[in-house]
Amino acid sequence: MESELDIQKFIPQFDMETEMNIKKDIPQFDMETVIDFTKGVVLNIYNSFVNEDLKSIRIRISDELINKITKNKELYRISKNFDRVAVERVGLIGYEKKEDGIYVKIFANVNFFDDVDNNLDGAGGNDKFWYDRWIITYKAITNIGNNCQNCGAEMEYNKETNSFECKYCRSVFFRDSKDWKVIDIEVQK
Numbered sequence: 001m002e003s004e005l006d007i008q009k010f011i012p013q014f015d016m017e018t019e020m021n022i023k024k025d026i027p028q029f030d031m032e033t034v035i036d037f038t039k040g041v042v043l044n045i046y047n048s049f050v051n052e053d054l055k056s057i058r059i060r061i062s063d064e065l066i067n068k069i070t071k072n073k074e075l076y077r078i079s080k081n082f083d084r085v086a087v088e089r090v091g092l093i094g095y096e097k098k099e100d101g102i103y104v105k106i107f108a109n110v111n112f113f114d115d116v117d118n119n120l121d122g123a124g125g126n127d128k129f130w131y132d133r134w135i136i137t138y139k140a141i142t143n144i145g146n147n148c149q150n151c152g153a154e155m156e157y158n159k160e161t162n163s164f165e166c167k168y169c170r171s172v173f174f175r176d177s178k179d180w181k182v183i184d185i186e187v188q189k
């Protein structure tokens with residue numbers, strides 16, 4: 001079990017340079033969007049495993065990762081016994097450009113609460129909590145390409161609207177964090 005203070009020391013500095021480098025390869029990369037997406041997807045993944053219902057997350061995470069979590073439920077603290085799970089902080093660790101795509105590493109501090117006495121007296125003195133850090137590897141799905149999905153003509157990226165616009169039929173496509181696939185999650189306790 002770790003205190004909040006212990007957690008602080010292994011949060012890396014916000015890495016502006018890494019973010020700028022990612023933007024060179026993925027112009028629409030937006031840290032705020034990735035943070036929001038991460039908070040949602042971590043809870044989505046966690047709850048899907050707890051409830052043994054993986055239907056909704058199968059498109060979001062790799063089969064390898066599904067197998068890994070299924071085999072290591074204790075490591076990921078997959079348990080119905082927690083009263084509350086919360087993602088407290090998300091940040092960028094780094095990224096890597098490989099032949100088959102761009103990989104981005106994100107950390108998320110995940111807190112598990114066991115409200116032993118369920119705070120009935122408001123004291124909360126007997127509650128238990130655990131802090132883990134999940135190191136999440138995303139793969140950017142960039143195969144939307146530069147061509148319009150409507151007519152096939154070349155599209156242009158519009159920085160202001162964070163969207164792609166077809167020069168020919170004027171269709172507009174938004175690329176957001178749904179373009180990330182969760183490839184791996186390592187747990188640091």
Ligand SMILES: [Zn+2]
Pocket residue numbers: 148149150151152153166167168169170171
């Ligand atoms: Zn078009």
